[in-house]
Amino acid sequence: MAYAAAAVLLLLLLFSLSTAQPGFISLDCGGADDYTDGIGIQWTSDAKLVFGGQTANLLVQNQPQKQYSTLRYFPADTRKYCYTMNVRTRTRYLVRASFLYGNFDNSNVYPKFDLSLGATHWSTVIIDDADTPVVEEATILASAPTLSVCVSNASTGQPFISTLELRQFNGSLYYTDYEAQFFLALSARINFGAQGNESVRYPDDPFDRIWESDSSRRANYLVDVAPGTQRISTTNPVFVSINEEPPEKVMQTAVVGQNGSLNYRLDLEGFPGNAWAVSYFAEIEALASNETRKFKLVVPGMPAFSKPTVDVEENAQGKYRLYQPGYTNVSLPFVFSFEFKKTNDSSKGPILNAMEIYKYVQITMGSQDANIMASLVSRYPQAGWAQEGGDPCLPASWTWVQCSSEPAPRVSSITLSGKNITGSIPLELTKLSALVDLKLDGNSFSGEIPDFSGCRNLQYIHLENNQITGALPSSMGDLPNLKELYVQNNRLSGQIPRALSKKGITFSWSGNNGLHTANDSISHTTIIIIVCAVVGAILLLAVAIACCFCTLKRKRKPSHETVVVAAPAKKLGSYFSEVATESAHRFALSEIEDATGKFEKRIGSGGFGIVYYGKLADGREIAVKLLTNDSYQGIREFLNEVALLSRIHHRNLVTFLGYSQQDGKNILVYEYMHNGTLKEHLRGGPNDVKITSWVKRLEIAEDAAKGIEYLHTGCSPTIIHRDVKSSNILLDKNMRAKVADFGLSKPAVDGSHVSSIVRGTVGYLDPEYYISQQLTEKSDIYSFGVILLELISGHEPISSDNFGLNCRNIVAWARSHLESGNIDAIIDASLDTGYDLQSVWKIAEAGIMCVEPKGAQRPTISEVLKEIQDAIAIEKQRQAPQAQQLMSKRSMGSASVNTDNSMDLEQNATFDDQLMRPALR
Ligand SMILES: *[C@@H]1O[C@H](CO)[C@@H](O)[C@H](O)[C@H]1NC(C)=O
Ligand SMILES: *[C@@H]1O[C@H](CO)[C@@H](O)[C@H](O)[C@H]1NC(C)=O
Ligand SMILES: *[C@@H]1O[C@H](CO)[C@@H](O)[C@H](O)[C@H]1NC(C)=O
Ligand SMILES: *[C@@H]1O[C@H](CO)[C@@H](O)[C@H](O)[C@H]1NC(C)=O
Ligand SMILES: *[C@@H]1O[C@H](CO)[C@@H](O)[C@H](O)[C@H]1NC(C)=O
Ligand SMILES: *[C@@H]1O[C@H](CO)[C@@H](O)[C@H](O)[C@H]1NC(C)=O
Ligand SMILES: *[C@@H]1O[C@H](CO)[C@@H](O)[C@H](O)[C@H]1NC(C)=O
Numbered sequence: 001m002a003y004a005a006a007a008v009l010l011l012l013l014l015f016s017l018s019t020a021q022p023g024f025i026s027l028d029c030g031g032a033d034d035y036t037d038g039i040g041i042q043w044t045s046d047a048k049l050v051f052g053g054q055t056a057n058l059l060v061q062n063q064p065q066k067q068y069s070t071l072r073y074f075p076a077d078t079r080k081y082c083y084t085m086n087v088r089t090r091t092r093y094l095v096r097a098s099f100l101y102g103n104f105d106n107s108n109v110y111p112k113f114d115l116s117l118g119a120t121h122w123s124t125v126i127i128d129d130a131d132t133p134v135v136e137e138a139t140i141l142a143s144a145p146t147l148s149v150c151v152s153n154a155s156t157g158q159p160f161i162s163t164l165e166l167r168q169f170n171g172s173l174y175y176t177d178y179e180a181q182f183f184l185a186l187s188a189r190i191n192f193g194a195q196g197n198e199s200v201r202y203p204d205d206p207f208d209r210i211w212e213s214d215s216s217r218r219a220n221y222l223v224d225v226a227p228g229t230q231r232i233s234t235t236n237p238v239f240v241s242i243n244e245e246p247p248e249k250v251m252q253t254a255v256v257g258q259n260g261s262l263n264y265r266l267d268l269e270g271f272p273g274n275a276w277a278v279s280y281f282a283e284i285e286a287l288a289s290n291e292t293r294k295f296k297l298v299v300p301g302m303p304a305f306s307k308p309t310v311d312v313e314e315n316a317q318g319k320y321r322l323y324q325p326g327y328t329n330v331s332l333p334f335v336f337s338f339e340f341k342k343t344n345d346s347s348k349g350p351i352l353n354a355m356e357i358y359k360y361v362q363i364t365m366g367s368q369d370a371n372i373m374a375s376l377v378s379r380y381p382q383a384g385w386a387q388e389g390g391d392p393c394l395p396a397s398w399t400w401v402q403c404s405s406e407p408a409p410r411v412s413s414i415t416l417s418g419k420n421i422t423g424s425i426p427l428e429l430t431k432l433s434a435l436v437d438l439k440l441d442g443n444s445f446s447g448e449i450p451d452f453s454g455c456r457n458l459q460y461i462h463l464e465n466n467q468i469t470g471a472l473p474s475s476m477g478d479l480p481n482l483k484e485l486y487v488q489n490n491r492l493s494g495q496i497p498r499a500l501s502k503k504g505i506t507f508s509w510s511g512n513n514g515l516h517t518a519n520d521s522i523s524h525t526t527i528i529i530i531v532c533a534v535v536g537a538i539l540l541l542a543v544a545i546a547c548c549f550c551t552l553k554r555k556r557k558p559s560h561e562t563v564v565v566a567a568p569a570k571k572l573g574s575y576f577s578e579v580a581t582e583s584a585h586r587f588a589l590s591e592i593e594d595a596t597g598k599f600e601k602r603i604g605s606g607g608f609g610i611v612y613y614g615k616l617a618d619g620r621e622i623a624v625k626l627l628t629n630d631s632y633q634g635i636r637e638f639l640n641e642v643a644l645l646s647r648i649h650h651r652n653l654v655t656f657l658g659y660s661q662q663d664g665k666n667i668l669v670y671e672y673m674h675n676g677t678l679k680e681h682l683r684g685g686p687n688d689v690k691i692t693s694w695v696k697r698l699e700i701a702e703d704a705a706k707g708i709e710y711l712h713t714g715c716s717p718t719i720i721h722r723d724v725k726s727s728n729i730l731l732d733k734n735m736r737a738k739v740a741d742f743g744l745s746k747p748a749v750d751g752s753h754v755s756s757i758v759r760g761t762v763g764y765l766d767p768e769y770y771i772s773q774q775l776t777e778k779s780d781i782y783s784f785g786v787i788l789l790e791l792i793s794g795h796e797p798i799s800s801d802n803f804g805l806n807c808r809n810i811v812a813w814a815r816s817h818l819e820s821g822n823i824d825a826i827i828d829a830s831l832d833t834g835y836d837l838q839s840v841w842k843i844a845e846a847g848i849m850c851v852e853p854k855g856a857q858r859p860t861i862s863e864v865l866k867e868i869q870d871a872i873a874i875e876k877q878r879q880a881p882q883a884q885q886l887m888s889k890r891s892m893g894s895a896s897v898n899t900d901n902s903m904d905l906e907q908n909a910t911f912d913d914q915l916m917r918p919a920l921r
Helices: 002-008 370-377 427-431 474-478 524-556 572-583 589-596 632-645 678-683 694-714 767-772 777-793 810-819 837-850 861-879 913-920
Strands: 024-028 042-045 054-057 070-073 080-086 092-099 112-117 120-126 134-141 146-156 163-168 182-191 221-223 229-233 253-257 261-267 273-280 295-298 326-332 335-342 354-362 401-403 411-415 422-424 437-439 444-446 460-462 484-486 491-495 506-508 514-516 562-565 602-606 609-615 621-627 656-662 665-671 729-731 737-739 758-761
Touching (some): 092 146, 120 134, 120 182, 120 354, 370 427, 589 609, 589 621, 589 656, 589 665, 609 665, 678 729, 694 729, 694 777, 694 837, 694 861, 758 777, 777 861, 810 837
Parallel strands (some): 024 042, 411 437, 422 444, 460 484, 484 506, 491 514
Antiparallel strands (some): 080 146, 092 134, 092 163, 112 146, 134 182, 182 354, 221 261, 229 253, 273 326, 295 335, 562 758, 621 665, 656 665
């Protein structure tokens, strides 16, 4: 019963952002209809968007605002209940959830439960007053196309929610250096000197932040106010930029300390912790020309705060202008007492218009299998169980999932028994490499059993009572930990793999008419031996032929780039085409012909085909790779790419849009990359702009490393690219780099990466791999090291001209110069001057580490990425020498946000007004 109820109580909210208020989502939870409130915010009911849930009306004396008069509540069980909202990745959002209890359950038990943002614990919601809403607000950089907000883990009462709001920011006020790892949770946003108790929000604040009035006092919030504190206001305009600075209405009021100081004490919820804290000042009083207003911040026990002096008018370059100094990362206590105190030479006391304090909250990584699981549930948009939302494991796992207890948990158990699921068994399941227990019984699954050999930990497999066809894959018997295999009452056929009759495996297979045990006269092993012998002979022959072919080719064309030593692999075709049709978009050939004008504009050639430019009917520009179809390698490559590419998505990998297989033509469709290859931009052909900025080259290296990092660490099983080279790094419109050409990629098989196919490009090919044929990620690292050396020198990896007499390749050449400490000898003469030699050294050292002869001595791609990012930091620091902890004034008019007048705690001795003045003029 409870289980069924839980299954119905699922929430899914996927909708586009409202067009009338771009970037706003305003959900009235439990509300029955959509409406616009008194200040013009368009509220949407969540009723149509949820699969269930319970709504309730509040039982309060004073009628609250309409969005607060209803709420949605959930059972106090062990699961989580999530709202999932579509967002734009790499965009900052304000997320606000509010909770007004209002005794909705007529029990007067004040609920306490957890609130999470994605997999991250955001806050514990504690209701201590039935009539006052608890509001939680966060600023977060969206890193995925959806953002989920979940409630869970009630320790008293039932979890509930009154409103959920999302506001898209469009400036950079809330940028922090840590935003990939931390979001900001709001602790205080105060409008000082406010007129009345009302908050200032939309439409005064176009981003609808709520600026709380300093006169509507909460317990232990803004207490210990100094005598002589006076509220002032103006009707004169105050100059604030259109960006995320406080709205004018907030800046038009302030408090001033007539007796020389402003004092406050705040309780900062969630602290002690690291904070982002900013004060907003504007001179809004008419001061006589002989009067001055200078003051310092005084915080007990923190003398460093008192070093800078604020002179608002001077700092803001005039009256009625904003000055916003602050600390982007400062440690604050729970009870925060602060004072602004006038300096001895100032005639007026301090002023304060507004203030914001946020706490840094570390983002929890979430499950390692989150992407696989997201892809899995996206196949079942109608099914309740697939809509639970949020991370599959954290903070609580989905009802049909169990996870390991690592910090980044893996999915260990899946129970989808009797869920009325049709179609074939989703391949995502085979990618859950930590899976122990899989129950899919009692559905209507059809098709064949996929290959679970990647799930080495599988112990329990229940597939009974479905409509599964085909044979039992022999790999099932090879699962080392298998304890139970139930396949009864399906339509399986063929011979049962021997290994399944091993002791210790409970194997149940009745009710499959075509299934039979191995009782033929020729023993199984004999067949295997014969088959192996035949296949072996064919392989040998093929390798021999391929080698001759290759040698011949090389002789004829000494500069030919690609080494191909390959055995034809016919059998793979059917497996891969099945994969392909399941997950990739299939284009009609006519569609492709229309888009490319019947393959008119050739833009390149790569692994087994020619690439053409095209434009789809919807205006999207595409790159179309038409494979030469007379080789087995070509076909295999094609299907390999389709299967792989359709499940790999990363912003630094060229996006795969689909494929076409018709009339004997095999076609792959990718996003079109406007700026061609990195190779072109390093060498600089007649039509190519050579990249001469060192920082730009570093950024390209960073992008490419991120793409490879994803292949190595973000995919399961790991993917080795096998043909990393500068012509496989493509640049988009904005000169952001993406890694291309997965034709040569292949999932790394656990343990033994032995492969009969050596591929790669001369100059980039890992010599260890070439000799041993043991493929590891470290082969890509070698190739990437060559690219780093290319970025420094601008030279091709193999050249008879550039590297002197005894040396034909870049690795030996660079190594000999670097060993003698002569880095200048390898730096590209066409680089713009002004780079920092230290950052070039960093990259050179990383490059040399990458091309170490032994794979084990090479770094991982993540380590290389870190070096690149450090080098970028060195360059950026050099460009903005004073960029540091304290934020700059960001007054309108000075477009460059350079941190000229910023106050720095570390550069303590020299800081004072003297330092500020020259920069301000
Ligand atoms: C649930 O809440 C309790 C009490 O607030 C807390 O101790 C516990 O750690 C929470 N559990 C999870 C999984 O967050
Ligand atoms: C503002 O709130 C305070 C405390 O809640 C109250 O005493 C005061 O009368 C309110 N002022 C106005 C103008 O409503
Ligand atoms: C976002 O920025 C653009 C210009 O950069 C501005 O015109 C627009 O009004 C901004 N949006 C909001 C909500 O402020
Ligand atoms: C603050 O200043 C006022 C006059 O502006 C004076 O009457 C009062 O005594 C002063 N209070 C303190 C505590 O200094
Ligand atoms: C400024 O000048 C006015 C008269 O012009 C005088 O009354 C006042 O005391 C002066 N203030 C200061 C701080 O010198
Ligand atoms: C802030 O500074 C502290 C101490 O210097 C550091 O440990 C921390 O990582 C920084 N960043 C954040 C987001 O807390
Ligand atoms: C099972 O799914 C089919 C459609 O796929 C649907 O018509 C049927 O009502 C479902 N049965 C149950 C018990 O949900």
